[in-house]
Amino acid sequence: MLVEFGGTKVLCAASVQDSVPRWRRGSGQGWVTAEYAMLPRATNTRNDRESVRGRIGGRTHEISRLIGRSLRACVDYKTLGENSIVIDCDVLQADGGTRTAAITGAYVALADAVAWMRERKMCKGDPLIDSVAAVSVGVVGSTPLLDLCYTEDVAAETDMNVVMTGSGEFVEVQGTAEGKPFNRGALDELLDLGVAGCAELTRLQRESLA
Amino acid sequence: MLVEFGGTKVLCAASVQDSVPRWRRGSGQGWVTAEYAMLPRATNTRNDRESVRGRIGGRTHEISRLIGRSLRACVDYKTLGENSIVIDCDVLQADGGTRTAAITGAYVALADAVAWMRERKMCKGDPLIDSVAAVSVGVVGSTPLLDLCYTEDVAAETDMNVVMTGSGEFVEVQGTAEGKPFNRGALDELLDLGVAGCAELTRLQRESLA
C-alpha cells in the first residue's frame, strides 16, 4: 500500500513466511520485523544507494528497528503461530516525517497480511491485539506543530516522534532537542499534540481497512 | 517518471551534477550513468535487500551497466560539458522486461534532465544526438512474441533484448538461449520483431516528451 502524508510517499508491503528466524524455532511463536529504505532520489538531492556503499547507514538501521518495535507492540506472537511477517517500507518521496508515516502505513499492511493469513487459516485467532499509529510533532519558532514537512523539520528546535496504540497508550516516545534543550512544559505540549494526532490517524487507518 | 509496461512499473529519476568522475576531470566532457534496483517486494516472492546483504548481485550490476551503455549511445559528451547525469531506475513492480522498460523510461528521464539543464544554460547546445528505446522479445513454444510478461518470460526458449536509437540503428542486441539453442532464422525473426517494437516505443517517447 502507498501512504501519503503531504509530500511524503512511502510504499509499505507485507510478506508472509510460514517459518521464523532460527532463534525462535520450536517456540510456537511468530515474529514481525520491518525494513526501511529510501530511494536515492526520494530527497531533493540524490543520496548514494546503501547497496552500492555496501553497508546500511545508522539512520536506516535505527528507523527499521523503530518500525519493527512499534508493530510488535500490537501483535500476540502465540496466536500468530510460527509465521513471520516482514514489512518493507520504501520511501519514494520524502518531505518530513518518513518514519512516522512508515509506521502508520506499515500497520495497515500488517493488518492486510493478517487478514490474508486468517483466510488461509494460518493462525488460530486474531494475532492483532490493538492497532498502532505514529506522528511527528515539533517546536518551530516556539510554536508546537503537528506533522512537520521537510522545511519545518529542518527549522524545528525540538522534534518528537510519538507512537501510540489505537486504544490510546504509548508505544514509543522519542523527543530530541535539535537546536536547544527543551523544558517539561514544551514536552507536555508536544505530547498533547501527538496524542491527538495519533487518534486521528487511528481513525483513518480504520477507514482504510474497512 | 513512472514507466508502466503491463504489470511492470519502474520509477526513473535523473539527477544532475555539475561535476564528473575523477578520471574524466579536465576533459571538457560529461558523463551519463545509471543504477538499477528492485524493491524487495517488486516480485511475487520477497527478495532480500542488496543493502542488507552488503553486496550488489551480478544481475543488478549487469543491468545497471546495460542501461548506462544504452543511454550513452545517444549523448554527445562534449556538448554536455563537464556535467554528470545519474539515472536511477527502481522497479516497484516486476512482470517481465524490467531492464528494457528501464532503458525506455530512463531515456525520457534523461531528456527531461537535459531540457532542465538547457534552460539553466548548463550545456552549450543539445547533447542528445538521438533517442534510445528497448524491447524484450522471445520465442515461446516456437512463436516469437514481443514484450514478454513474467509467465511468458519463464516459458521462453529464447530471450532477446533489443536496444535501438530513434533513427532505427542498433545499440545493443543480446540474445540468450534459455532452453535450447536457436538458429539464424529464429534470430532474424526476433530481430524483426524487436525493430518494430522499438519504433513504436520511440513514437510513445516522443509523445510523452512533447
Place this chain on the structure above:
Amino acid sequence: MLVEFGGTKVLCAASVQDSVPRWRRGSGQGWVTAEYAMLPRATNTRNDRESVRGRIGGRTHEISRLIGRSLRACVDYKTLGENSIVIDCDVLQADGGTRTAAITGAYVALADAVAWMRERKMCKGDPLIDSVAAVSVGVVGSTPLLDLCYTEDVAAETDMNVVMTGSGEFVEVQGTAEGKPFNRGALDELLDLGVAGCAELTRLQRESLA
C-alpha cells in the same frame, strides 16, 4: 576515564584533532562525535565481534548516534573552532544502562579534552555551554525504578532513557514499551524519576571534574 554504574563499566576516551570532517571545512566550526562498542565478553554470553562480522549492528549505530547527539547539545561549535573531538565509549562489562552510563562518562571525557585544548589555546573561549548526563529508568512490575541493572532491564515493561543538561532541561527522551504500552501517568512518573537521577549525576560529574 572509566565510568562504573553498578556492574556496568564503560571506558570513555576523547581524541582531539585539529581538523573537521570534509562537509564542515571552511565553516569555522568544530564537530563532536562518538563511537560506542561492546567487548565480546562484556555480557554474560559472548557476542561476536562486529569487526569479524564485517558490519556494525543496528544497536551499535543507534547508541553511537545517541551519544554524539547528546554531547553536541552542550557544545558551541563556533568557540570550538575547526577542531574535532571523538569520544570512544567501550563497554568492558555490561549490567544494564550502558548507553546512559556512556553518555554520562563521555561528557566527563569531553570536558577533560576541552580543558586540555584550552591550555593549548586551541579554542578561543569555553566551547562547553552546559553539561550533559543521562539515566535509564523503567517500570518493573508496575514500580518505577531508577538505573536498571541487567535483570531489571530484562523484566522491565517500559524502559526510558532521559538525557538532560546540567541546567535541568531535556536533550533527549526515549521511552519504549518493552512489554505492554504505557499511559501518560506512567510516563510522567518516569520523567520525574529521570529528572532527579540526572540532577544527581550532574553533581557527581562536577565533583569528578573538580
Place this chain on the structure above:
Amino acid sequence: MLVEFGGTKVLCAASVQDSVPRWRRGSGQGWVTAEYAMLPRATNTRNDRESVRGRIGGRTHEISRLIGRSLRACVDYKTLGENSIVIDCDVLQADGGTRTAAITGAYVALADAVAWMRERKMCKGDPLIDSVAAVSVGVVGSTPLLDLCYTEDVAAETDMNVVMTGSGEFVEVQGTAEGKPFNRGALDELLDLGVAGCAELTRLQRESLA
C-alpha cells in the same frame, strides 16, 4: 588447462563436487557454474585486486554469468545427477577477447571433468549433449574482423560476442555499439564471421580433447 588466443592466456580448471547448491537438492539434477577473474597484472597497467577492494566488480560478475550460461547450454542436468562442476577461468594475460577465450577453454575443462566423472561412474551416461565455443568479432574502421586483440578492441566501433554449439546453433549473441550504432547489414556480416569462427574453434576443441 591453459587457453591461448594471440596474447590472451586463460587458465581454465574444473572442480567436481558430489553435491549441488541448496535450491537444487533432491531434484536429481546437477549444476554447472563458472567464475572468471583477472590477475592484477594480466593487463598492461595493474588493476587492484577485487579481494582487496572487498567486492567483485560488475564486469567480473557479468562475464562469470555469461560463461556459466554458455556452458549450461550443452549440459543435460538429469544425466549429470546431483553433482556440481565449477569452472574457474583465471586470466593470466589479457590481449582482447578474454571472455570468449574463457568460454572456449572452459568447455574443454568441462569435457575433461565429465570424462573423469564417467570413469568413476559418477553419472549415468554422457551429460554433454553438445559442445560450446565462442569468438569475439568487431567492426574496426568499417572492416569486420574476427578475434580482436586489445588494440583492435579499443578501436572497434561495434563489438560482438558470439557463443555457439558445436552443431552450429546460437547460445548467446551480444552485440554492442561502442562508438556509434550499427545497422542490420553490419549485424549480419558480424554474425557470418562469428559463425565461421566458432566452427573453427569447435574443430580445435575436438582435436584437443581427442
Place this chain on the structure above:
Amino acid sequence: MLVEFGGTKVLCAASVQDSVPRWRRGSGQGWVTAEYAMLPRATNTRNDRESVRGRIGGRTHEISRLIGRSLRACVDYKTLGENSIVIDCDVLQADGGTRTAAITGAYVALADAVAWMRERKMCKGDPLIDSVAAVSVGVVGSTPLLDLCYTEDVAAETDMNVVMTGSGEFVEVQGTAEGKPFNRGALDELLDLGVAGCAELTRLQRESLA
C-alpha cells in the same frame, strides 16, 4: 583477567561453548581459538575501529592467529572433548609487546576456563598438558633487551617474539629485522634472553593461578 606489562594493559577473557566448529564435529575433539583487538585509543594517536572500516586489518589477523596457535600447543583436544574455548584479548592500553602480553595472559584465562569446565565435569581429565608464555626481545642500539616498551620497540633494529612452554621448549620463534638484517650471533643472544624471560613469566603465571 587484566594483564599488565609496563604500560601495556590487555584484558583476556575466555568463553566456553559445548560445541565445536563444523569441520570438527563428530571428531570427539575440542578446539581453542583467540581473537585479538585494540581499542581505538589504546595507542597515543587514535586508530579507526576495524568494525567501522568493515574489515579486519592484516596485523590483527596475524596476531589473533599467533595467539590461537600458541595456546593450542598446550592443549590435548581429546581430553577437552567436543568443547570450544575462545579467548578474547582486548588491548586497553598499548606500550609495546601487546601480542606477547596477550599470549601470556590468554594462557591464564585458558587455565581458569579449564578449571571451571573440570568443576562442571565437562572434560574427562586435564586437557592442559603444559603452560605457555611469551616475551618480546629486541636489539636496540646493538644492546639486546627484554620486553621492549613502545619507544624501544620503534627504535629496535631487530624484534623477536619467543613463545615457550612451561617445560622450556619453543612453540614459536619470530625474529624480524626492522632496520637491518641480523647475524647468527645476535639471533642466539636474543634467544637466550627470550628463554630466560619466558621462564620468569611461567613462574608468575603459576603464582597467579595458585
Place this chain on the structure above:
Amino acid sequence: MLVEFGGTKVLCAASVQDSVPRWRRGSGQGWVTAEYAMLPRATNTRNDRESVRGRIGGRTHEISRLIGRSLRACVDYKTLGENSIVIDCDVLQADGGTRTAAITGAYVALADAVAWMRERKMCKGDPLIDSVAAVSVGVVGSTPLLDLCYTEDVAAETDMNVVMTGSGEFVEVQGTAEGKPFNRGALDELLDLGVAGCAELTRLQRESLA
C-alpha cells in the same frame, strides 16, 4: 616471472608507479609492497575465492605482509626516490612452501623492475643494497628437511621459514611447532639447513638475473 619449486608454481609480477602512498608523500622516499594470493584450484581441493567471500583471509594477509617486509630489507628508499613497486605473487599451483617460493621469485621480479627503472633514469643509483631469498625447512619424523612439499609439510612437527639476504644475514626467522614444541638443538639444526638453502637460492637468483 614464473617461479617453480617442485610442484609449486608462483607467478611474480612487479608494477612500478611514479608515486607513493599518501603517508609517504613529500618524504623523497619510495615504497615496496607485495600482494599474495592463490588461485582457487592451486590446491587439490578448490578454495573459495577471497573476492567472492568479500574479505581477505588471515593467512593471505599474513603472507602478503611477510613478502613485503622481506623485500623491503634489501631496498634503499632514498635511492628509489618517490616511486612505488608492487609485487604480485599469484600461486597457480601449490605443493608446499608457497610463501618462501613467492619471496624468492618476488626478489627477481623486483630486481627486473629496478633495472627497468634505472634504464629510464627513474632512480638516482641502485636502490637494491642486497638480495633476498627464502626457504622452508622442517622436522619430519625427527629428520630435518629442506623445502618441504605438501605431504611433508602436513606431516612436519616443526615448520620454519628462513628469509636471508644474499650476504648471509637473517631478515626473518619464523619457526612454528605444528605438532609438538621443539628444543634449542632442533632449532639450531633447522637454522643451519635454512642458511645453506638460502645460499643456494641466492646463487640461482644471480644466474637467472644475469
